[in-house]
Amino acid sequence: xxxxxxxxxxxxxxxxxxxxxxxxxxxxxxxxxxxxxxxxxxxxxxxxxxxxxxxxxxxxxxxxxxxxxxxxxxxxxxxxxxxxxxxxxxxxxxxxxxxxxxxxxxxxxxxxxxxxxxxxxxxxxxxxxxxxxxxxxxxxxxxxxxxxxxxxxxxxxxxxxxxxxxxxxxxxxxxxxxx
Amino acid sequence: xxxxxxxxxxxxxxxxxxxxxxxxxxxxxxxxxxxxxxxxxxxxxxxxxxxxxxxxxxxxxxxxxxxxxxxxxxxxxxxxxxxxxxxxxxxxxxxxxxxxxxxxxxxxxxxxxxxxxxxxxxxxxxxxxxxxxxxxxxxxxxxxxxxxxxxxxxxxxxxxxxxxxxxxxxxxxxxxxxxxxxxxxxxxxxxxxxxxxxxxxxxxxxxxxxxxxxxxxxxxxxxxxxxxxxxxxxxxxxxxxxxxxxxxxxxxxxxxxxxxxxxxxxxxxxxxxxxxxxxxxxxxxxxxxxxxxxxxxxxxxxxxxxxxx
Numbered sequence: 001x002x003x004x005x006x007x008x009x010x011x012x013x014x015x016x017x018x019x020x021x022x023x024x025x026x027x028x029x030x031x032x033x034x035x036x037x038x039x040x041x042x043x044x045x046x047x048x049x050x051x052x053x054x055x056x057x058x059x060x061x062x063x064x065x066x067x068x069x070x071x072x073x074x075x076x077x078x079x080x081x082x083x084x085x086x087x088x089x090x091x092x093x094x095x096x097x098x099x100x101x102x103x104x105x106x107x108x109x110x111x112x113x114x115x116x117x118x119x120x121x122x123x124x125x126x127x128x129x130x131x132x133x134x135x136x137x138x139x140x141x142x143x144x145x146x147x148x149x150x151x152x153x154x155x156x157x158x159x160x161x162x163x164x165x166x167x168x169x170x171x172x173x174x175x176x177x178x179x
Numbered sequence: 180x181x182x183x184x185x186x187x188x189x190x191x192x193x194x195x196x197x198x199x200x201x202x203x204x205x206x207x208x209x210x211x212x213x214x215x216x217x218x219x220x221x222x223x224x225x226x227x228x229x230x231x232x233x234x235x236x237x238x239x240x241x242x243x244x245x246x247x248x249x250x251x252x253x254x255x256x257x258x259x260x261x262x263x264x265x266x267x268x269x270x271x272x273x274x275x276x277x278x279x280x281x282x283x284x285x286x287x288x289x290x291x292x293x294x295x296x297x298x299x300x301x302x303x304x305x306x307x308x309x310x311x312x313x314x315x316x317x318x319x320x321x322x323x324x325x326x327x328x329x330x331x332x333x334x335x336x337x338x339x340x341x342x343x344x345x346x347x348x349x350x351x352x353x354x355x356x357x358x359x360x361x362x363x364x365x366x367x368x369x370x371x372x373x374x375x376x377x378x379x380x381x382x383x384x385x386x387x388x389x390x391x392x393x394x395x396x397x398x399x400x401x402x403x404x405x406x407x408x409x410x411x412x413x414x415x416x417x418x419x420x421x422x423x424x425x426x427x428x429x430x431x432x433x434x435x436x437x438x439x440x441x442x443x444x445x446x447x448x449x450x451x452x453x454x455x456x457x458x459x460x461x462x463x464x465x466x467x468x469x470x471x472x473x474x475x476x477x478x479x480x481x482x483x484x485x486x487x488x
Contacts, residue, residue, distance in 0.1 A: 071212070071220035071250075071480075082182050082484050085208040121217040 006161070007151060007174040012133075015150040019131060020052045022148050023100065024059070032126070033098040034063040038115050039086040042103035044165040045133055049102065065090035067101075072114040095123035100148075104163040106132040109144035134161050134174060183481050187306040189295045190315035191356035199360055203325055205477035206470070213249060213472055223252035226483050228284040229277050232309070233259040233270075236288055238444050238468065239309050239319070243286050246475035252483075255282070270294065274302050283486055284479065287311075305482045313347050313408065319443050320353030322474040324361060326467045327398055330439055335362035340392050342424060343402030343451050346373045347409070350443045351402060355381055368392040369402075369424055372413040389424055393434055400441040401426055401452050417450055427453040437461050444468070 007015070027033040030053070037046025043066045053059040070085040101115055112130060119125065131148040136155050153161060153176070160177045181201055185193050212220055228247045232240055240256075247254045257277065274285065285302070287295055288309040295308035310316040328334050339358050345351045345367045358365050359382065366384045367374060374385055386392040393399060404420060414420050426440070440452070440462040448454045457464060 068208070070208075071222045076222050077484060077486060085205065087208065088211055117221065121212075121215045121219070123216060 002178045004176045004178075005173060006134075006153065006176050009166075009172040012150075012172045012174070015133065016048060016052055017056075019148055019150060020049055020057055023049070023053065023131070024057060026129075027098065027100075030059050030062050032096075033100065034065060034092060034094065035100050035102060036065045036067050036090070036115075036119065038101060038103045038111060039066050039068040039088070041105075041163065042101075044167055045104050045163075046102040048165075049131075063092050065092065067115060067118055069111060069114040069118045072118040074110060074114065090122055093123055094119060094125050096126050097123075099125040099128045101128060101130045103130070103132050105134045105136060105161050106130070106144070106146055106149075107136050107139050107161075109140045109142035112144045113142050133163060136161060182485065186482075186485065187295070187299045187308075188317050188478055188482065189299060189306060189308050191317045191320050191353045191360070192315065194317075194357075194360065196360045199321065199324070199357065202321055202474065202477045202481065203328065205481060206325055206473040209249075209476040209480070210470070210473040213469075213476075219249050219251060221251045222480060223247070223250040223483050226250075226283045226486070227253045227255070227281060228286060228479070229255050229257060229282045230309075231257045231274065231277070231285060231287045231289075233287070233289045233294075234310070236309070238471070239288065239316075242468070242471040243307075243309060243318075243475055246472050246479060247286075249472065250476055250479060250483075252284075252479070255280070270298065271301050274298060274304075278302055278304055284482060305486065307478060307482065310349055312349065313352075314349050315353045315356075316349040316443075317353050317357075318471070318475050318478060319350050320357040321478070322467055322471040323350075323354055323400060323441060323443065324357050325474050326441065326463050326470050327363075327439070329466065329470065330463055331397065334358065336364070337398060338364045338366070338396045340366050340368055340386075340396035340399045341402065342368045342389065342392070342399055342426065344373045344404045344413075345369055345378065345402065346375050346413075347405040348402050350400075354400060355383055366392055366395060370414045370420065373404075389426070390430060390433075393426075393430060393438065396438055398439040398441060399426065400443070402443065403445060403447055403451060421450055425449075425451055425453065426456050428455045428459070431456060431459075431461070439463055441467060 035046055037043040050062055050064040053062055066089045068086045068088045070083050129147040132146045133150040135146050135149040135152045137152055162175045162177055164173050166172050183198050230243055284305040286307045286309050289311050292312040292314040294311045295306050299306040324334050341351050366386050368386050442464045446457055
């Protein structure tokens with residue numbers, strides 16, 4: 001198995017700042033916008049971006065939620081391993097809000113499809129955008145594209161993109177693994 | 180994520196502590212789901228569930244049906260009183276006829292002990308026991324433990340008293356198994372005629388003095404006197420039963436502490452429990468009903484996960 005580094009912690013830091021600035025460009029003071037991290041892996045990126053927006057860019061009332069999509073997936077009972085649910089933490093109203101979904105890697109687009117259904121349980125948003133750290137091109141099963149992306153990667157199906165965070169792996173990095 | 184160690188939910192007796200933990204963790208997620216503005220998830224869109232009730236039920240039947248619908252399963256209902264069972268059809272025939280309509284899960288309540296186990300050996304569907312005679316009522320025991328865990332933080336080490344008609348109660352037996360798996364201490368209290376002879380072989384202590392028993396416990400689970408299952412008189416009169424084993428506000432106020440009151444329903448107000456106790460803050464009877472839906476969703480979800488197409 002070979003492992004190639006795609007982004008190191010410095011690259012990730014620059015990308016996070018860029019994504020934060022792009023969000024501010026479109027959402028100003030975030031008074032009508034909510035960020036929603038997709039559990040489990042998108043929550044780290046969402047929390048990091050929210051901290052950055054609050055502390056470095058002085059956005060005061062930023063709303064961050066975490067959405068679990070387990071019960072909305074289309075591969076329930078079709079996988080070898082049972083699915084594990086994580087918690088949903090959304091303590092605000094989604095109705096008529098601009099929602100930004102945040103996830104680490106966009107691959108087939110099926111998780112985003114599930115998230116689009118799941119979020120409807122909390123109301124009807126005005127619109128929904130998608131922010132991802134890594135966009136794997138040419139691997140989509142559904143017509144879903146990101147509005148904001150950290151880095152676009154051309155990887156073949158056997159390759160796996162692995163994102164690690166300081167909070168869990170002591171290091172921010174993105175690797176390309178080949179089995 | 181681990182899977183359940185069993186293929187059917189026939190009784191708590193067949194589960195282990197990890198199974199209970201897994202059911203509770205899954206139920207936590209469903210509890211959040213049923214408190215959303217839109218209380219439904221699409222997980223079981225392609226699953227059909229038959230609710231077969233060969234014995235009367237209000238709460239359990241509604242709770243199962245709601246749990247199934249909240250998971251988006253297709254549901255068919257059957258009550259013995261309106262069926263061909265009265266025309267002499269056997270249980271296996273009834274169920275096989277229903278299964279030919281492509282049913283994946285059967286939820287069954289039956290007056291005979293072991294009906295669920297019997298069915299699981301003869302038909303090709305997941306079986307959930309919703310009460311078999313005086314034997315087990317596993318989902319009730321799970322929701323009782325879940326409610327204790329929610330109220331007191333943990334079941335381990337807690338002292339739980341089961342008061343009343345233990346002899347005829349499937350809730351009592353399932354509760355004893357479930358609480359023991361989770362490390363709780365259990366005592367039963369009631370007229371000696373309504374305490375099973377071999378209860379001590381389950382590691383359960385018997386206390387016939389209600390005040391002493393209540394003084395000992397953290398949680399009292401009060402059972403209904405099941406007149407419909409009594410073929411002889413087990414105590415002289417309902418009035419005497421109430422005087423000796425009925426829980427009222429005075430007894431509770433005289434205790435040095437505030438204990439949690441539970442009741443699996445239906446309540447006979449003024450017999451085993453007075454109205455002011457049933458409606459007091461320390462009573463979690465209605466929380467039990469709400470948790471029942473979440474716990475049943477978890478059980479159905481986890482069993483459905485094992486069905487491969």
